[in-house]
Amino acid sequence: MQSWLVVVGRSIALATDICTRVRARKNFRCCVAFVYFRPMNASPMKKINFSAGPAILPASVLQQASAAVADLDGSGLSILEISHRSAAFDAALTEAEALVRELLSVGDDYGVLFLSGGASTQFFYTAMNLLNPDETAGFLDTGAWSAKAIKETKLFGKVNVIASSKASNYDHIPTGYTVPDGLKYVHVTSNNTIFGTQFKEWPETTTPLVADMSSDIFSRKIPLEKFAVIYAGAQKNLGPAGVTLVIVRKDLLGTVQRELPSMLDYRVHIAKSSTFNTPPVYPIYVMMLTLRWIKEQGGVAAMEKHNERKAKLLYDEIDRNPKFSGTVANPFSRSLMNVTFVCTDESDTDRFKEAAAAAGCDGIVGHRSVGGFRASIYNSMPYEGVETLVNVMKAF
Amino acid sequence: MQSWLVVVGRSIALATDICTRVRARKNFRCCVAFVYFRPMNASPMKKINFSAGPAILPASVLQQASAAVADLDGSGLSILEISHRSAAFDAALTEAEALVRELLSVGDDYGVLFLSGGASTQFFYTAMNLLNPDETAGFLDTGAWSAKAIKETKLFGKVNVIASSKASNYDHIPTGYTVPDGLKYVHVTSNNTIFGTQFKEWPETTTPLVADMSSDIFSRKIPLEKFAVIYAGAQKNLGPAGVTLVIVRKDLLGTVQRELPSMLDYRVHIAKSSTFNTPPVYPIYVMMLTLRWIKEQGGVAAMEKHNERKAKLLYDEIDRNPKFSGTVANPFSRSLMNVTFVCTDESDTDRFKEAAAAAGCDGIVGHRSVGGFRASIYNSMPYEGVETLVNVMKAF
Numbered sequence: 001m002q003s004w005l006v007v008v009g010r011s012i013a014l015a016t017d018i019c020t021r022v023r024a025r026k027n028f029r030c031c032v033a034f035v036y037f038r039p040m041n042a043s044p045m046k047k048i049n050f051s052a053g054p055a056i057l058p059a060s061v062l063q064q065a066s067a068a069v070a071d072l073d074g075s076g077l078s079i080l081e082i083s084h085r086s087a088a089f090d091a092a093l094t095e096a097e098a099l100v101r102e103l104l105s106v107g108d109d110y111g112v113l114f115l116s117g118g119a120s121t122q123f124f125y126t127a128m129n130l131l132n133p134d135e136t137a138g139f140l141d142t143g144a145w146s147a148k149a150i151k152e153t154k155l156f157g158k159v160n161v162i163a164s165s166k167a168s169n170y171d172h173i174p175t176g177y178t179v180p181d182g183l184k185y186v187h188v189t190s191n192n193t194i195f196g197t198q199f200k201e202w203p204e205t206t207t208p209l210v211a212d213m214s215s216d217i218f219s220r221k222i223p224l225e226k227f228a229v230i231y232a233g234a235q236k237n238l239g240p241a242g243v244t245l246v247i248v249r250k251d252l253l254g255t256v257q258r259e260l261p262s263m264l265d266y267r268v269h270i271a272k273s274s275t276f277n278t279p280p281v282y283p284i285y286v287m288m289l290t291l292r293w294i295k296e297q298g299g300v301a302a303m304e305k306h307n308e309r310k311a312k313l314l315y316d317e318i319d320r321n322p323k324f325s326g327t328v329a330n331p332f333s334r335s336l337m338n339v340t341f342v343c344t345d346e347s348d349t350d351r352f353k354e355a356a357a358a359a360g361c362d363g364i365v366g367h368r369s370v371g372g373f374r375a376s377i378y379n380s381m382p383y384e385g386v387e388t389l390v391n392v393m394k395a396f
Numbered sequence: 397m398q399s400w401l402v403v404v405g406r407s408i409a410l411a412t413d414i415c416t417r418v419r420a421r422k423n424f425r426c427c428v429a430f431v432y433f434r435p436m437n438a439s440p441m442k443k444i445n446f447s448a449g450p451a452i453l454p455a456s457v458l459q460q461a462s463a464a465v466a467d468l469d470g471s472g473l474s475i476l477e478i479s480h481r482s483a484a485f486d487a488a489l490t491e492a493e494a495l496v497r498e499l500l501s502v503g504d505d506y507g508v509l510f511l512s513g514g515a516s517t518q519f520f521y522t523a524m525n526l527l528n529p530d531e532t533a534g535f536l537d538t539g540a541w542s543a544k545a546i547k548e549t550k551l552f553g554k555v556n557v558i559a560s561s562k563a564s565n566y567d568h569i570p571t572g573y574t575v576p577d578g579l580k581y582v583h584v585t586s587n588n589t590i591f592g593t594q595f596k597e598w599p600e601t602t603t604p605l606v607a608d609m610s611s612d613i614f615s616r617k618i619p620l621e622k623f624a625v626i627y628a629g630a631q632k633n634l635g636p637a638g639v640t641l642v643i644v645r646k647d648l649l650g651t652v653q654r655e656l657p658s659m660l661d662y663r664v665h666i667a668k669s670s671t672f673n674t675p676p677v678y679p680i681y682v683m684m685l686t687l688r689w690i691k692e693q694g695g696v697a698a699m700e701k702h703n704e705r706k707a708k709l710l711y712d713e714i715d716r717n718p719k720f721s722g723t724v725a726n727p728f729s730r731s732l733m734n735v736t737f738v739c740t741d742e743s744d745t746d747r748f749k750e751a752a753a754a755a756g757c758d759g760i761v762g763h764r765s766v767g768g769f770r771a772s773i774y775n776s777m778p779y780e781g782v783e784t785l786v787n788v789m790k791a792f
Binding site (some may be wrong): 062065116233277 | 474676
């Protein structure tokens with residue numbers, strides 16, 4: 001049996017060098033430890049990250065992501081310095097696309113793209129690629145992000161706001177509306193991070209949907225065939241900020257008359273498999289690691305159960321505890337991703353903030369347009385994280 | 397005197413937890429080691445990265461970048477999961493902007509932006525923001541990237557190609573041309589990664605320049621006042637792929653009549669200090685670390701000397717050694733960043749490729765449109781790295 005030798009150093013290059021020399025002379029199996037010095041006055045506790053986005057990622061993904069920056073799979077190079085045409089990155093990109101297709105059952109009639117610019121770029125990009133000036137896009141206006149998508153779409157075609165919950169500060173998902181005929185597509189924001197609402201039933205229509213799923217993609221099963229375009233900034237359920245996943249039905253492209261800059265043409269990126277230009281290599285790599293993790297957990301169906309269980313724990317406490325009130329009017333509209341609530345007595349707010357922080361709960365302050373608290377409990381949030389917060393609420 | 401205890405683990409969360417428990421009971425100073433297992437069959441040698449981009453980064457930057465993914469400055473959170481509105485990221489973004497301004501002497505009359513989409517997006521973005529349909533942009537066509545910028549600009553205004561070296565496969569930077577009057581701006585690609593050429597003297601004109609400096613920004617001093625816009629994808633001299641530095645003269649904005657989507661309007665990003673939407677947090681963070689490193693080295697003037705010294709070493713060997721020939725016709729056009737050469741006897745090519753690889757030199761295969769070899773020796777390439785390659789050439 002061989003012995004293991006662990007070489008520890010602050011310099012990974014030096015530690016690797018020592019490891020190599022030792023291996024050349026002795027029959028050790030080697031591994032290299034990368035040391036960083038944690039300041040004595042810093043919090044020793046790994047925080048529970050309830051931020052709305054950029055948001056929590058699985059601990060195992062962060063470990064692999066950190067190691068790959070020091071050295072990618074023993075290649076002698078960092079993931080930050082390898083060519084986007086290298087075999088190593090090509091393998092990561094191919095795996096990321098395959099995982100998206102597998103996890104959401106995406107067929108070849110859709111392109112799967114890893115673009116930059118965030119959902120904010122897709123607000124106009126979808127319209128630029130799908131909508132002629134005399135054509136109309138329908139919108140379900142469920143919050144600030146819907147409103148931004150409406151604004152940008154108006155630069156390229158006509159807009160019909162089919163239903164809106166703006167009058168009640170977006171405290172529910174509209175129901176009882178009818179989608180009119182003659183629309184090119186209907187745009188929905190599937191989950192509203194700011195207001196804590198989420199579509200549970202998709203609009204009843206055969207018109208293709210365009211969906212901003214930035215904050216709930218891969219959190220539940222979806223009927224893919226209803227969608228013309230799905231787009232999602234990575235930084236909630238998928239990875240770090242800097243890459244946007246786009247799933248787009250190919251047969252709807254090429255129907256607009258306007259000339260498109262190459263970088264703003266879905267067809268160009270489909271033809272080049274997201275490498276028309278240098279893509280955001282590291283954000284894509286970390287997204288691939290996160291997709292692997294989702295698959296290991298049991299895929300989207302398992303995520304859905306996990307998310308329902310976590311959300312139930314937290315909403316049940318909000319409903320039970322007279323100290324707290326939910327901000328979403330209709331329980332059926334409540335988001336499984338972003339749980340918004342206030343202290344029933346507003347003067348408790350600061351004290352609860354402190355109690356949560358003392359328990360390691362980070363990032364639970366609500367958006368300024370709603371106030372109070374927002375606990376974002378995306379895929380990567382463990383059940384135990386929500387339990388910690390609920391225990392603080394119970395003790396309050 | 398206190399003793400140090402190093403806690404080593406494959407799980408940083410577990411190691412941190414142990415560290416905390418020990419500290420609570422004993423008077424140790426603690427640090428946490430993050431272990432990754434290096435496969436026995438992998439190369440133990442840190443490679444010398446001559447890739448054209450994404451490209452080499454300083455070893456110290458990679459170490460800090462890796463540690464920040466595990467835990468940002470002892471915060472208990474990863475740089476990948478913190479909010480773009482957090483104090484920690486705000487500090488990094490502010491420092492990055494301040495370093496750009498300090499290193500290139502950029503005054504308040506310019507905006508400094510960290511955008512996404514790469515230089516390929518700037519090809520049309522600059523025209524969209526600066527050029528009306530009846531106005532003309534001048535171009536110096538020095539390679540594939542210039543040609544792409546010309547193509548995208550034609551969607552928004554008129555183009556006048558003032559000079560081009562296309563007829564000789566872009567083997568030199570044109571000279572002897574005159575910049576005509578009446579142009580809105582003149583576009584240059586300051587360094588041509590594919591063809592190994594670089595502007596050493598800027599065009600003689602008072603018309604503002606728009607420059608793609610993706611592959612030589614911060615490598616030498618520049619007369620900032622000549623430029624209306626400077627843009628640079630990070631992945632050569634500045635950081636990982638996924639962020640684009642843009643320096644833009646504010647008084648030239650707002651002169652186009654067309655309506656711009658918010659994400660495609662420099663003024664929106666200037667007003668919001670690059671946080672109109674969620675910016676690419678990690679690529680910006682690593683760029684900040686790289687800018688710190690440039691400052692520590694002595695700034696742009698020191699970089700220029702360092703780059704001249706490295707390039708001289710390599711070009712001298714190409715000129716001295718009959719086995720090799722440079723591909724750039726005019727020595728004055730030779731790039732200090734990308735050194736292109738071929739084996740004089742083409743049948744030596746594969747053997748030299750192997751010899752270089754055996755010495756740890758990675759990424760020196762030339763672009764398919766030139767062939768042979770390309771050694772990219774950006775800021776972060778140490779002198780010793782070039783020496784290694786030159787020694788292989790000498791021994792060949």
